[in-house]
Amino acid sequence: MKGILVLLAGFALLGVGLEALGLAAGEEHHGGFWNFIPLWDFAFGFVGAAILGLVARGLLKPLLARSEDWYDAAEGDR
Amino acid sequence: MNPLDWLAIPPLAHPGLWLALGALVTAIATATGVLGRRAASAPGILFAALAVFAASRAPSGSVDFRVARFDLVWYHADDLSVLFALVFSIVTLLGLLYGAHRLGPGETVAALLYAASAVATVLAGDWITFFVFWEAMAITSVALIWQGGLPESRRAGMRYLLVHAAGGAALFVGIALHASASGGVLDLGRLAATGPPFWFLLVGVGLNAAIPPLHGWLTDAYPEASTTGAVFCSALTTKTAVYALLRVFPGAEILVSLGVAMALYGVVFAVIENDFRRLLGYHIISQVGFMVAGVGIGTELALNGAAAHAYSHILYKALLFMGAGALIEATGRRRLTDLGGVFRSMPVAAILYLVGALSISGAPLFNGFISKSMTLSAAGEAHFYFAELFLSLAAVGTFLSVGLKLPWFAFFGKDRGIAVRPLPVNLLAAMAITAGLCLLYGVRPDLLYRMLPFAASYDPFTAGHLASNVQLLVGAAVLFALGFRRLAPTPTRNLDADWIYRGRPGRIARPLVTGARALGPVAQAVRSGALTAANRAIVRLAAPGALATGAVRRDPFSFRTPIGRTVLLAAMVVGWLLLASRL
Amino acid sequence: MIEALAGLLVALPLAGAALMPMVAVLRRRGTRWLAFGLHLLTFAAAAAVFARTAATGEAIAHRMGGWPGPFGIELRLDGLSALIALLVTGLSCFVASAPVDASRGATRRASPVREGLVRGALSMLVAGLVGIAATRDVFNLFVFLEISSLAVYTLVASGGGRATVAAFRYLIAGTAAGSLYLLGVGFLYGLTGTLNMDDLAARLPGVEADAALTAAVALIAAGLAIKAALFPLHGWLPDAYVFAPAPAAGFISAVMAKVSAYALLRLLGETLRGIPAGAMALETMVWLGTLGVLVGGGMALAQRDAPRMLAWSSVSAMGAILLAVGIGSPLALAGALFHVVAHALAKGCLFLGVGGLAETLGAGDRRALRGLGRRAPWTAAALTLAAFSMIGLPPTAGFSSKLLLLRASLAEGGPAGVAAFVALLASSGLAALYFLRVLEGIWFRPRPEGRPAQRLPRALAAPVLSLAVLVLLGGVFSAVVEREFVSGAVEAVAGATADER
Known part of the structure; x- marks a missing residue:
């Protein structure tokens, strides 16, 4: 560690x-004005990753996650 | 004349020819028993090597073949097409080597034909030849996916085939419209990004490029292919589409937004994905987004960037899929939640995987860096600042999923005491060669740059570029170190665009998916659904009282309009014409 | 010499109409072959006329009784008329070659009276339809319209049972149509003092565009639109097509509405062009045709029994033809005419085949067709080809005509053109759904328990197969069809309109 x-x-x-x-x-x-901020990329890497994680885990996952055999059940009669 | 010089004569210079010959030889040799099943990939490797050699020396120029009144340009070599043909051939060679220990005749032949079609597609000089090989690619890639051997491979392959058939139809309509608009000129060249031909062509090509929402087939089918099959799939289909976009629609601005959207879409879905080959599939979408955006920006640097990124991407994505395949072969598991702590048991494969992961993340000195920063710089220079910003965001997300999440939860993390089978030498050798290429191009970018279609010069190794990338990666890594528990995968399946034909809407349209056999239920659904309601309204209007009779209730569509109503309607038409033309 | 053939084209079948009942009663055996010979002869005349117009590019005129120009009744066949006459007489040969009650089983023979009636009516129908195509006189056109209508009522009613009701419904609608048309012609005559089409076209620009002229155009358009089954005036069509006995139904469904569409093209697209009301009528026709394409397709999808499904798909096809007539560009007219030919061949094939089978089986339920592929592969293959043409799949004639229509509607642009384009695409999709459903039953399902084995009577098999071959040839040699058959007809119309300008 x-x-x-x-x-x-x-x-x-x-x-x-x-x-x-x-x-x-x-x-x-x-680039945009932000590219001229010192150490911008540190912050962007950190915050961007946080935003992506939040959007994916907090927003998309509750909406889209299903049990693993969901499609099999949905396709049913095969 | 040196025998090797013969390879510079156009028919023999076509790498697709060698790949197809390899398929033929494999088929004959295994069918006649000359070659055992275990050595089925041997001739393929030989012929793929010839294909690489042919592609590396392919002379520029066009050769056509006249059929009826069409000039079919089956060999059209310039810097752009040769670049793609070369990297397709290289990845075919590496893929066959990777799977040599388990490739049977069927899979070898399918893979070689698939690669041959892809090479022939990029070397096609007119729309007809292009379309023929494009469709051949769809069919042969399905044949390859079906070799995955699981029941789900068969079903996913069928869905893949139907989706691609629809895409092919759109492409065909687009070509037909273009041909009729241009008066029969079918040369594969730059087209205006307007009008119906553009939209049909965009849908047809965009489906193969996996532009959301037309990407469902990719993340549906690729994880169901065999470990080797996925390597070929990841390299060929989407990149052929990128080639087509580069050839036909450079500078179409809509592609910038589409590409940025793709890059972010793939990244976000990858964050919550559990099946690690599907996760890598989402990153194909994301990386192709970089290329599509580059095509859309359309400056020489951007187009060079898109082509270079396709080249790099094929190598590192093949390496990643090889690593994923190695995980599956060694452990028999395909979900991140089932894995953990296998680094000690398979360190070589893990390290080679990490080379691919660092490449895709754009770490300096790996080959992703030299092409990705080219696209980003091009976006900045062309004043697409927000595109540059969002593409950087996608790059951060890529590192988060492929560079941190996947290796952490698969190779490190909680040790589940998983029994690991030893990996065969050829598999590790293929991975090592691919990783070597990733590093070689990463350190010596000029080797790649000199093959690019445009003359725009570019130096990736400026302090600013290096600083920016290092900082981004460190920022993301810090976040992951702080919050990796929150990013832990869960054993779930996320709905995506394939829900349209697999989920609830698919239940209505499933007949289309399972073939003509179940077309009856469609009509049944239509009959009993919205149309019935609409029909009752029509019946009420047209034949009041008819609803009460048994016949209409049994079959509401057998009603007859009273003939008086026809006459009344005729009178109304007359009235309308009188009124309308007097107004 | 060749001018006399133009007169013969109408006179020959008309004579046949009178002759057939007598021959049938007096001499049973030869009737069928005599009728076939007569239709073949008419076809030969039509072919000769067509060949001449195609070769010279000029119309062939015949003046009844030698009366000249605008005074006498003039029969004149230009490229367009000759194409319609060729189609009508050609298809009539296929139908006339079959026994009257072919579809009701080989053992059953029609009574002499019935035989004479049906054969006579068929001859009369041909006379009427060819007359409509040939005449240059708007009142004469009404007469031929009525002649053909009377013959069709007879033919439909000859099915007996529910067909009688269908015929009666058709009679009411047809009479209303005829009356509207005649009223319109009356107005025109009052305004211009002439009935000759060329004369009308010459004089109309001088006539003040007042309410009477508008009314004339509106009445003529509405009357012919009923006959051409333009949505929403198609009410008579499904029943009439479904209940007519199979050999006759094959002919009626193939050409009846289309000849009226021809009349619409002649009058609105040529004679009455340039009048505001005429332009309005054409525009309305595009929209109604577009709606008809969709409604016809949707209703066809919802039908349980196969002949009704085919009848509704005819509503859809007529919509496609009429919308192209409404658009009126040379490309659209080429599409419309190609579609007339392609649809006539394919629909004739399907109605002869499916109708013949359904009657033998005593039920029109499409499930009755299950297992046909194993039992009668050739018939099934012919029906499959015709169905492909209806859907618009290559390499059948329907593909080429659909493509022309699509291109024409796209080239037209504007909201109407886009709507037409979308509707035409959607109709192909709908047709794929309802035809593939039937084809799937034919090829992949076993014959249902307790059903009699299906078999097409041999006398119907030959026309069905040859029509299917024509459908295929029309697709494979679509360029030839377009060049040799359609383009001359389009030039006939476009040339006339160009003269006018």
């Missing part, structure tokens, strides 16, 4: 470093 945390922290540092490098090198940048 600890190893995973160290790994994550390392990649996070790498991400920050790369962004700094990119800024320092004055790379051309395209």
Whole structure:
């Protein structure tokens, strides 16, 4: 568990470093205003994943989940 | 002349020819007993290797064949079509190697013919040839799915066939309309994205590209194919459709929204999926969404991105399906809820799977990164900022499901003490080669870029791109680490678009699915349903009192309008004409 | 010489109508072959006339009694008329070759009086229908309309039992139609002082478009629309088709309503074109035809017995033909005429086959057809082909005509064109449902317990099979049909309208 945390922290540092490098090198940048917010992609990765999880688990699953043999039952007479 | 140079002569340069020959040789050799069942895939592997070789040297140009008044261009090679033909051939070779230990003659022949049809479709230069091989692909892919051997394979294959027949009909109407509008010009080329031909062609091609809501067949049938069959399926059908879109509708803006919607749709459904091959199926939809969006953006960079992403996708998605197949072969289980803690028993397969997972997630130095960031950059440069944003969101979701959820709950997580069978060498070798290709293209993108149809130059390895991707993945990983318990799969089945023909509406339309045999109930449903109510109203209007008689009650549709009413209606028609033309 | 043939086309069957009862009473054995020979001869005349018009592109005219131009009655066959005459006389040969009561079992023979009556009526019907196609005189057209109607009432009534009621209902509707038409002609005559179509077309632009002219157009359109079974004026059709005895039903269902559709095309599309009321009538026809396509298809799907299902599908087909006539572009007319031919062949085949079987079995329930495929594969195959044509599947004639109609409605555009396109597509779907249901019973279900074995009387099998072959040929050589048969007819109409402009 600890190893995973160290790994994550390392990649996070790498991400920050790369962004700094990119800024320092004055790379051309395209995109919406949000792309110019520092460390935007961290936040977007985290929040986006949370939103997807919430939408899927909270909204779609209650609507769509059925028992596994639901279609067999629905197709009935075979 | 060097014998290998013969492969540069058009008939022999057609990789589909070699694949079809492989099918023929396999069929003859196994039927005559020259080749045992256990070695059924051996000639196929040989011929697939020849196909790869032919595709890698295929000369540009067109060769046609005149039938009646049609020029059937059966060989049309340019950068775009050769790119697809090459990767189709490569994945066929890898797939056959992967399944060599268990492929019987039937499945080998079906797979080779399927691949041959797909290759011939992308090398077709006119709509007629294209349509013929497109339909052949539908039929041969069903033959492959049927080889899955489960009762459900047969049923899902039948549904798949019927859905594709409907798609083929739409395509045919589209081609006919296009032909009549263009005065019989049938060259496969760029078309305007307007008018009835466009919509029919979009439905026909879009069904094969699995654009929701026309995607139900994919997630329905692919998980029911055999472990090897799914590898071929994941690579060929949808990518042929992407090729068609690239060829015919580059820059059709509606495709941007459709592609973004696809990318998110697949991702969201994958989050709650339990059958891990269906989960990967949802990610086919999602990844094809990236390509469709790229086609819609339509700049040279975007089209290059779509083509490159198709190439990368075929490799890493084949690898993922190989990994999924390895899980099934080793454990006999296909649901995430039945799995857990098998990493120690099958570490090699697990690590190779993770290579595919990192590729699809767009991790730098894997091949998904070099093509996905191309599409995203193209979206940004063409000012499709929201498309770029939502596609990034889909990329996050992809990592969440394929890169984190699936491996965590299958390979790690709770150890259920599952007995694991050892995996054969050829299977692991095929996975290793595929993973090697994913890494090779990830480190040396120029190998792929130089094959792309357009000259737009692109450098994926800028600090900004790398930073963006690393940050996205780390963000998603942090969320998963905090909340993975909430993302745990449950043993449920989620309804999706196939509900239309499998669920309640399907009960009315089921006769169409189970064939002409049950067409009676349709009429019965129509008879006893809404029409009866409507009819009673008509009867009331047309023949008051008729309802009281027994005959009408037994068969409400046998009523006769009193003839006086016809005369009255005629008078009303006269009155209408008098009135209307005086107004 | 060839001009005389045009007169002979009407005179020959008319003579036959008088001759048949006498021959039947005096000399029983030869009647059938004599009738067949007579119809064949008429067909030969029609073929000669058609070949000439097709070759020269010019009409063949015959003036009754030598009276010239607008004064006398003129029979004139241009490409369109000749095509209709060819279709009518050709199909009559198939029906005339069968014994009068062929469908009621081989052992039963009709009485001499009945034989004479039915054969005479058939001849008279041909005379009337060919007359409608040939005449250039609007009053004369009414006369031929009545001649053909009287013959049809007789034919339908000859079925006996419920057919009598059906014939009576048809008689009422037909008489009302005739009266409306005649009234309209009366108005026209009062306005222009002429009855000749060309003369009318020449004089009408000079006539002030007042209420009388509008009324004339409305009355003529409504009268002919009843005859052509345009929805919602189709009330007479299902019963008349269902209860007519099988050989005659095959002919009636194939051509009767279509010849009236021809008359609508001639008058509204050609003579009365350019009049506001005429344009309005054509537009109304597109919408009513579209509705008819859908209602006919839906009702056919809901029927339990096979002949009624076929009759309702005729309502649907007439809707398709009339909506194309209403659209009126050359493409649409080509579609309409091709559909007239394709539908006549296929529907004739189906009514002869299914009607013949149903009568032998004594019930029209479509389940009676189950197991036919094993028992009589050739008949079943012929019916299957004809059904494919009705659905519009390649390679049958119905596919080519449906395609033309679809293209025409799409090219027309606008709400009416789109509605027609959708309705035509939907009608193919509906037809697929109701025909596949029957075909499934024919090929895949065992014969129901306790039912007699179905077998088509041999005298009906030959026409059924040959019609099915024609359906197939019409599809395979659709380009030839379009070029040699349809395009000349379309040019005849389009050319006339072009002259007018």
